[in-house]
Amino acid sequence: MKNWISNPSSKQTSTVVIMLILATSGVLLYDAAHQDFPAEGVSHPSQAAAADGWVVALDTNESGELSAVIIDVESGDTFVKVTGTNIDGNQSQWGLANAPTEVLISENHAVVWQGHIIKTIRFDNPLAEMDSRLTEPLYEDVILLDSDEHHANLFTLLDGEIYSLKTIDEEHEKVPEITDSDVELLDGQGNTLAWVTGSSPLTANLMVLDDVHKSISVTVNATSSQPMDDEVEVLTGAKVDYANATITGISFDENHLIAEVNLSAVTRLVLVDLESGDQRIIGDPLFPVSNPSVSNGLVAWQHQQFLTSLEPTPVTLDWDVAYHVISQNQTYPLHVEDDLNQTEPQVMKNHIVWLQDSGGEDPPEVRIYALEETIEQYSSRTLQVAIILLIPLLTLWMIQKQRERLVETISLTRIESEVE
Template sequence: MDGVYLTWLISALAVGVFLMPYFKPPWAKLTLTGFVDFIRRYWLHLLIALVIYNAKDWLDQIDRMLMARTGLDMTPYIYAIEGDLVVLFQDAFRAAWLDVFMTHFYIAGFMFITYASIFYVTYFDDRWMADRVALCVAWVYLLAIPFYLFFNVRVTGFYIEDMDAIAYTLNPEIEDWFRRIDAFTNCMPSLHIAVPFAIWLTFRKHDHDGRWNRFQNMTLGYIILTAFAIIYLGIHWFVDIIGGMILATFAVNLMEKTNDPVWKFFDERTINSRLATLLTRPAHSASLLFGRIKNYAKTWLKPTSKETGTFIVVIMILTAAVITWDLTHNELPAEGVQSAQGAVASEGWLATMDNQSGEAIVLIHDVADPLSNPTTVAQPLMQFDSPYALFENYLVMANDSQLRVIDVDTPNAVLLQQDVTGIQSLQMTSLQGRPVVLYIANDALHAVNIEGQDVQVPTLPNSETIHLMSVSGIEILLVSEEQPDTLRIGTIGTSGSLNIIMNASTTEEQNLELEEWGQTVDDNNASIEQVSFDSQHIAVRMNVSALDRMVIYDRSTGEQWLGFDPIYPVGNLSMGYGYVVWEAKDHYNPLSFTDKYGDWEIHQLHLATNYSEQLTSDTIDQVNPIALEGGLAYIEVEDDGEVTINVLTRGTELATYSSIVLQWSVLLLIALTFIYIMQRQDEVRSTNIIHDNALESE
């Protein structure tokens, strides 16, 4: 657990205990035994709070993947309403001391108000308020779920150029903590407003004798200060505050309607007796349970609007769950692959190197239909580390002694075959509309066209040894062993090149953190290990001894920056179609290893907006991502060693089963909504008739 988080948590708990004498009811007494008794009396109330706290992290993980895969983003509409109003607000009050104070207040204050509101009423045994406060907080979180999953609004500090995300960037430790627990897309509605506002409304309405007046007034003051903080810190929009208040109002109304039936069943006093009965008289308990189920089932034989409304809500929840599952699990395994060892892609085609009973077999897949059977090709005898590359519909392969090019549309026909030894790397592109193969052999760069004729390529000065290359269009990037931090940009058909020195250094503070983990950083001897680029950007993976870092270079401005947190390792990367995709071990700490952060996960960066998002989240490795048009492909390694290659498509297109569920749900909801409206009218009419008859009898 992070040091800063422990500081916030302990501070919130300490302040809550310290202020108990001030906020307690006038006649109440403080005793040490009370700290034990309240847990025994209200363990279920406390459990509800704990479940909500843990469920928030789980929902944030789902939201991250849903946002990254579908692109559901309502922020432009919010910005169209507010414009730069939050920027003017932040600039008007900006001060260094306020940055620090408001950041700590934002976290520790919310911890205090959430736990103290339940802690005080349970410690002083006010069950009337404890039931209502715990339930209204639960309803706030439940009502927020659909907004957080399907109405994503980004934080202001990461959306508006002139707005600073003060809280998220106050220092590296806080920044890392926020990155781990916050999706940065859950602005609407603001729970920092909704939760305390619901608590305040509950106390205001149900504290009949005024015993909690001091706490109620303090909560109102907290809400006002929090509203200031969430705007000032570059987190929320003004409309998020309105959304939080409206959500809180609905939560309190639902609490009032559900309070009696919920606590009739979940009251700790009756639950304890029911558990005792279950353990001592199981047959009697089973008989009672069966009887209640039977009686409840009878109500569905003659349903009222209550049962119909329940059925409508259940259908909506189940439908939303199916759609959410589909949109967060929309990757499809490429068919026919036994154990993928690598992959390349281009223009709707995917080529995988598959381990089939110990043989290295190249398979061709149609990205648009990954479930279709793959095609084998007229390949030479290859090893698992043999190079191969795709360009449009051309596949080039090489073994120890031969280079071969085929057209994937006619996979058994060889277009070019040459005897070449010592090929270390392969790429393919086109020059004047004709395919060109580029390869590094014996530490030298060569190129031939589809007719087997040599093509001029850039050369490195001073006979430097080529370490790696990357090709895009007619441009080629080269890295030499003598200058491993320098990119040489050249053009196929010419001999000259330009130099770009890449920089993977970061702050001394972050380097010291790595050294505390036993990882020595050597920025001065950084070396480029992988390059991917297009006409606008260059993505580079650089080794700095301790780990590999990703650097992004803007070719139009000459600006370069670290594309991922520099204290966590980056693996293979790929650029294409406006995205950079890469594998990384986010939040990986070798001194406190956990499965959750110890595996490789796939991330993406949208270059136009500079938004980075995590696409996978589990405890198994996803590696070797490849950018595709409208998505990406990657290799997944299960715990049992099974290896598959998955194709993930971005967007909101649903699978067949989800579409069928959605269609049937719509039809059912039309009928049920009609029935519900008719039932409500009949019930109101019956009530009015009874009321009128009673008046006439008087």
Template sequence: IAADDNRVAYVETETPMSIHVQTTSGIQQHLIVEVSAVIDEERDEQVFQMTDTLVDYQNATITEIVLDHEHLVALVNLSSVNRLVMVNLSSGEQQILGDPVFPVAAPSIGHGYVAWQHQQFLVSNNPVDFDLDWEVRYHDIELNQSYQLHPEDDIDQIQPQVMEDHIAWLQIDEDNETQIRIFTIEVVFEPYSSSTLQVFILLLPLLLLTWVSQRLKENEGRIMKRPHFSEEE
């Protein structure tokens, strides 16, 4: 179960791949989202080769939900691997976040971003020590781009939490000491803002010339002609 503002999302036991979204105030609405974590057979076969376990769509279950005012993200258990599915609640459009071949966990959503932990390149039936630790990744919903949150290392980075302008997570070092890490999301100018800035730079010399010309005219108006006095007879 998950909640955001005046909406709550939950899964019923009888329909483990259906998410019910219910508004709790105002005009009450009830939406049912059928979540799909299906990918092509070739990549599912790749999962089998790395885990010795078949991808089980028949018994798939949603084990975790996170929700904001426009999207929800479901963590889907498929026996051999977990997958993250993001759903646009307005359009119904769905997409899988991260690499669907490798393990993911602990999603968080908010302020236009999704963050989660993953074990990229982990081959479960023949693991390499360097790939056993968890890393943190995040997705910019508007740009539809995903990024690694930190340099690759061999220590656990877990439990990311999306906040306004920041993403926080826990880092567990070699001595099993836990530290809080915070990543600041950089604000990038929108394309239209960049275009406006370019136009302003091009017009700046013309604006300066106009301003100088106007100032010169104003100064000329203030110059008094020297008075002429005639001699008295």
């Protein structure tokens, strides 16, 4: 041991070099496999929304008061706004005991909607006082579209009809171009509304709200093969019900629409190319899926992969999140395998955001996944140290090798001389 330290051989030096390379590779591999990180400034999140580089999370303090934590993902800047609402949704003064709370987001605004209260945040001035609106009707749904104006561009669903909320001071007015009176699902993105009616539960209707209102309708097909449907029945004890299939969730951008279709025994995701009309099922058609989000050529969703409903296990009962690269037709996991619930994924330009349960008494986290591979500071420092150490070690190894070859040559020459 003493000789190894005082007079190391090239073999011992090469062992050190290999160990250094393996250790550095391990750190970099771990970093590459853990591209997600928790959102800063959020301690007890109940919900989050993400779009165009912004994340808005609803955070709860010990008294149950809700704050909106506004995060600029690229810069890391964080702003906090007290919403004046409570997590229990108590609006008993208007006859509403437990109003659900939802956060909506668009290019320039975010909205906190709770029962009869709608509060608006402007991203151009996150610390400005929130616009507040008290609505007399209790809307079934509220949708936020992009707007360059001071006020948010809001649309609502009430008694099967779609209304516009133009300004804080004006009452809602029906969207005249939409004549459907049995709307059951409403969504929106950019400057486009999307809806599904009870009379056509497998048709997604889209209307672009430009100067000239353009609209299209897409009927989705969630049919899989008979062997697949038979396997679903084995796993769940129920038949795939195409006759009563219904779209229960939609997400879309300029190029694609993703529909979540409820088939009683299972839910499936259907991806539609809005230009060509081509459709395909993504994800595994055997297992439950939910909460799809599509943007910038990617689709993210939550699923219960390998769940056998008749014999569930803790590992398969938890929700996991994955994403799909449309151009590659390939699906990838967003996190390492665990027994935690990951839900509500949302695709941004360079990131994907979701909620992750702690698995215990600790509060959940808002997780942010970087789509572009990044090297954490500890990995960067490890790499720098490794390079600094490798240069002298490799130099020492070459000197040792030369010296050992010289010694070996001299020894051979001496032996040959003695033999002669």
